[in-house]
Amino acid sequence: NAGVMQNPRHLVRRRGQEARLRCSPVKGHSHVYWYRQLPEEGLKFMVYLQKENIIDESGMPKERFSAEFPKEGPSILRIQQVVRGDSAAYFCASSSDRETRNNSPLHFGNGTRLTVT
Amino acid sequence: AQSVTQLGSHVSVSEGALVLLRCNYSSSVPPYLFWYVQYPNQGLQLLLKYTTGATLVKGINGFEAEFKKSETSFHLTKPSAHMSDAAEYFCAVSRGMNTGFQKLVFGTGTRLLVSP
Numbered sequence: 390n391a392g393v394m395q396n397p398r399h400l401v402r403r404r405g406q407e408a409r410l411r412c413s414p415v416k417g418h419s420h421v422y423w424y425r426q427l428p429e430e431g432l433k434f435m436v437y438l439q440k441e442n443i444i445d446e447s448g449m450p451k452e453r454f455s456a457e458f459p460k461e462g463p464s465i466l467r468i469q470q471v472v473r474g475d476s477a478a479y480f481c482a483s484s485s486d487r488e489t490r491n492n493s494p495l496h497f498g499n500g501t502r503l504t505v506t
Numbered sequence: 507a508q509s510v511t512q513l514g515s516h517v518s519v520s521e522g523a524l525v526l527l528r529c530n531y532s533s534s535v536p537p538y539l540f541w542y543v544q545y546p547n548q549g550l551q552l553l554l555k556y557t558t559g560a561t562l563v564k565g566i567n568g569f570e571a572e573f574k575k576s577e578t579s580f581h582l583t584k585p586s587a588h589m590s591d592a593a594e595y596f597c598a599v600s601r602g603m604n605t606g607f608q609k610l611v612f613g614t615g616t617r618l619l620v621s622p
Contacts, residue, residue: 393549431614432598480549484608492557495610
C-alpha cells in the first residue's frame with residue numbers, strides 16, 4: 390500500500406536551470422498539496438490542486454514556479470531558472486475526496502531536497 | 507489569518523525525562539491542531555490531532571497534547587523520553603470544518619535532543 394511517492398529524493402541544479410519535482414499521490418487520491426521547507430523553517434503552503442485544476446496557489450511565488458496535476462500521471466512542480474534561494478525541501482501531500490470533506494490529516498511524502506549551486 | 511508559534515527551536519532532555527514542547531496558535535475560527543514529527547531526511551508523520559471534543563488528545567509513541575482554548579495553546583508532552591524520540595517536531599493549525607481543503611500553517615519546528 391504505497392504512500393505518497395516523490396522523486397527524485399535529491400536534486401542538484403545550477404543557477405538558471407529548470408527543476409522538475411514529481412509527486413505520485415496515494416492511489417485514488419485526487420487532492421494534492423505542495424509545501425516548501427526552507428532551511429531552519431517550518432513548512433509553508435505553496436499550492437493545492439485537484440485533478441487538472443489549481444484550486445489555491447496563494448503560496449506560490451508569482452514567477453518561475455508552476456504546478457500541474459494532469460488527469461493521468463504524477464503532479465509536477467516546476468521551477469524555471471532556479472536561484473540559490475530556491476534551495477529547500479519540497480514536500481507533497483495528498484488526500485482523498487472523503488478525507489478532504491472530513492478535514493482528515495494529509496498524507497505526506499518524504500520530500501525532494503533541491504540544492505541550487 | 508492563522509499562525510503558530512513554537513517556543514524554543516531546540517529542546518534537550520535526558521532519556522527518561524519529561525518531554526514538553528510548546529505550541530501557541532492564533533486563529534479567528536475554531537482551529538484544528540496537529541503535531542507532526544520529522545525524522546532526518548524523511549517526510550512528516552502525524553503524531554496526533556485535535557478537531558473537536560476531548561481536549562486531551564493521545565497520539566502515537568506515547569505522546570499527548572492538551573488543547574487549552576483560554577491559553578491558545580496545544581503543548582506536546584511525553585512522560586519519559588526515549589532516544590528514538592530525537593527528531594524535529596512541528597505544530598500546525600488549519601481552519602477546521604468546512605474549509606474545503608487542508609491548508610496547514612506550520613510552526614518553525616522544535617528539534618528534540620535526547621541524551622543518554
